Amino acid sequence: MAMSNSLYLLCLLLLLPFSSISAVSIRTLEEKQTHIKLYFHEIISGPNETSFIVAGPNLTSQVFGDIVIFDSALREGPDPSSKLIGLAQGTSISTSQSDSSILSVIYFVFTHGRYNGSTIAIFGRVPASGTAERTVIEGSGLFRMARGYTISSVVNVSSDSFIIEFNFHLLHY
Numbered sequence: 001m002a003m004s005n006s007l008y009l010l011c012l013l014l015l016l017p018f019s020s021i022s023a024v025s026i027r028t029l030e031e032k033q034t035h036i037k038l039y040f041h042e043i044i045s046g047p048n049e050t051s052f053i054v055a056g057p058n059l060t061s062q063v064f065g066d067i068v069i070f071d072s073a074l075r076e077g078p079d080p081s082s083k084l085i086g087l088a089q090g091t092s093i094s095t096s097q098s099d100s101s102i103l104s105v106i107y108f109v110f111t112h113g114r115y116n117g118s119t120i121a122i123f124g125r126v127p128a129s130g131t132a133e134r135t136v137i138e139g140s141g142l143f144r145m146a147r148g149y150t151i152s153s154v155v156n157v158s159s160d161s162f163i164i165e166f167n168f169h170l171l172h173y
């Protein structure tokens with residue numbers, strides 16, 4: 001008798017947390033869809049350089065193996081004087097022996113505006129030319145549990161900078 005009572009209690013204790021968790025999740029988890037367009041401003045030379053080659057095999061014929069670290073500005077528009085929204089902090093690695101395509105990991109850290117304090121992380125391959133599609137791997141703050149993808153393309157390139165338009169397509173809670 002005492003045994004079956006404690007068994008009953010055990011079952012109750014095991015089941016209760018699960019039933020309360022699922023009740024909470026049904027009430028609160030509602031997925032949102034967000035589209036954001038922003039511009040990544042990378043400065044590759046001069047006093048305010050934001051991107052550096054930190055390692056590589058130093059091949060004269062190609063960039064294969066070069067590792068670049070950057071901490072570049074994320075702005076509202078393609079104009080370098082447009083409003084600062086955050087930082088794009090990450091790394092890119094030249095992973096192709098036949099062209100200049102790269103593998104990249106970027107954390108977008110929002111520091112101004114409505115997304116201030118939140119982050120979005122992406123991962124993916126950038127082809128040598130044309131449009132890049134990368135995967136959103138996580139987010140924080142407003143973008144907690146984010147998934148989705150980014151579409152990006154270079155909109156302006158000069159000898160000391162290049163500007164990339166980023167379209168974020170996000171699902172998050």
Ligand SMILES: *[C@@H]1O[C@H](CO)[C@@H](O)[C@H](O)[C@H]1NC(C)=O
Binds near residue numbers: 047
């Ligand atoms: C570098 O940044 C400083 C501080 O923002 C600015 O005053 C200066 O004009 C910039 N220099 C160039 C070459 O953009």
Ligand SMILES: *[C@@H]1O[C@H](CO)[C@@H](O)[C@H](O)[C@H]1NC(C)=O
Binds near residue numbers: 058060
């Ligand atoms: C890279 O290679 C060039 C030419 O082969 C050489 O002059 C230079 O010192 C090398 N740099 C490093 C960091 O090894």
Ligand SMILES: *[C@@H]1O[C@H](CO)[C@@H](O)[C@H](O)[C@H]1NC(C)=O
Binds near residue numbers: 111117
């Ligand atoms: C962004 O958020 C931080 C932390 O909450 C705050 O200190 C900072 O003033 C905010 N910046 C802007 C521009 O709102």
Ligand SMILES: *[C@@H]1O[C@H](CO)[C@@H](O)[C@H](O)[C@H]1NC(C)=O
Binds near residue numbers: 078080155156157158
């Ligand atoms: C590209 O950037 C340069 C230097 O900032 C600027 O003079 C030029 O107007 C830009 N071109 C376009 C198409 O935005």
